């Protein structure tokens with residue numbers, strides 16, 4: 110008997126099911142079910158940073174993806190879609206509230222994003238998080254071939270690494286955190302902090318967006334649980350008493366540079382970009398924001414800066430026009446409902462005060478768009494405003510740069526994004542500093558085109574060199590070479 114499953118059980122699974130050498134586990138499958146007017150249903154790609162990145166990675170690899178299909182109740186049977194084996198995990202109505210909206214999005218998300226809104230702690234949310242993580246671990250074990258690589262994603266599944274290890278010590282386990290890992294002072298607030306560290310330390314390799322995130326994790330292991338760390342390695346003991354080392358380091362995520370640039374170069378996208386500018390009334394300056402409607406993204410801050418510039422007469426609409434795409438997100442969580450009301454009130458206020466008939470000062474779009482439309486919007490924008498208060502990476506910044514094959518446009522980027530650690534030629538801002546943000550906007554508007562082009566060329570080189578395939582290759586190579594289990598096993602309590 111090894112861990113939770115006997116060798117015979119593992120062999121039974123491997124012999125009777127479709128199993129894979131690479132298994133992805135993420136909260137959501139990369140697809141949503143869309144039911145047509147005739148009642149037939151189809152699977153469409155779901156939006157969001159993780160899916161955007163992993164979808165292009167998996168197009169070049171064979172593997173299975175374990176995740177929730179987005180509807181509560183019984184899980185659909187596993188199926189193949191776009192060359193990938195999708196293995197749905199069920200969530201009940203209650204689990205959606207407690208594991209997903211509760212513990213993941215109302216406890217962990219705020220704690221991991223500098224407590225921009227207060228985090229809520231409920232023991233029943235934690236119990237549900239554990240139960241759902243067990244279910245994910247079971248599903249992973251069903252589709253993992255002997256010795257497979259298991260790549261677990263994000264804050265919703267932090268207990269899965271240890272749960273998989275317990276059941277299947279034969280597989281190699283990696284985990285990647287798409288969001289920041291908080292400083293120890295914030296992480297320490299979590300009543301279940303040690304259980305989360307134990308869960309993560311079930312992995313062989315832990316990947317983070319930035320080195321400071323990995324360092325926060327290592328510090329938490331040292332300061333909260335007294336574990337030994339050396340460089341990027343932390344020593345842990347498995348439940349059977351075996352001592353192991355786990356590596357925790359930075360592997361910054363990126364975008365499918367080639368694929369997206371090809372899309373942006375198509376004639377239809379370039380035509381559409383012109384059309385967008387024309388329908389905005391051919392303004393002198395188009396500023397653009399594209400975000401999930403999330404309080405971490407600094408949408409209110411950039412609106413405030415824009416409003417103040419209009420109010421003090423430094424700029425005027427429609428000469429300068431602002432387009433904000435705010436993709437619907439987590440709409441059942443209270444903090445997100447409040448944010449939506451706030452943003453829409455501010456937009457209404459700005460438009461009431463500064464619009465002309467047929468020319469709103471802010472074009473606010475609470476909708477989701479096809480990728481080609483996003484590429485056209487990026488090309489239509491003179492200034493891209495990426496102003497999060499805290500963001501693991503921010504793929505929108507990298508997508509904008511990728512779509513600017515004309516070397517046009519300018520990227521204003523918050524210093525609190527992971528992207529800023531790589532995209533140093535962007536025009537940096539501190540979104541909390543509204544005065545500073547206004548100055549950056551004005552500076553970019555008045556800067557000579559040749560200076561902006563030089564900055565854009567450098568940004569584009571950076572993203573082209575570090576694309577999403579390179580990110581995935583590096584992660585998987587790190588997982589491959591992560592410290593092996595030392596041969597000398599210690600006994601419990603030794």
Ligand code: GDG
Nearest residue numbers: 157158159161287436477478479480500501502503504505
């Ligand atoms: C998390 C972390 C990290 C948005 N609206 C539409 C649409 N999107 C796409 C964007 C981009 C993605 O969604 C959003 O990615 P971000 O990175 O900006 O942000 P999160 O969703 O918060 O992602 C983040 C990321 O994971 C990856 O590790 O960078 O820090 O928070 O790709 O283009 N795509 C389409 N229509 C939309 O309306 N097609």
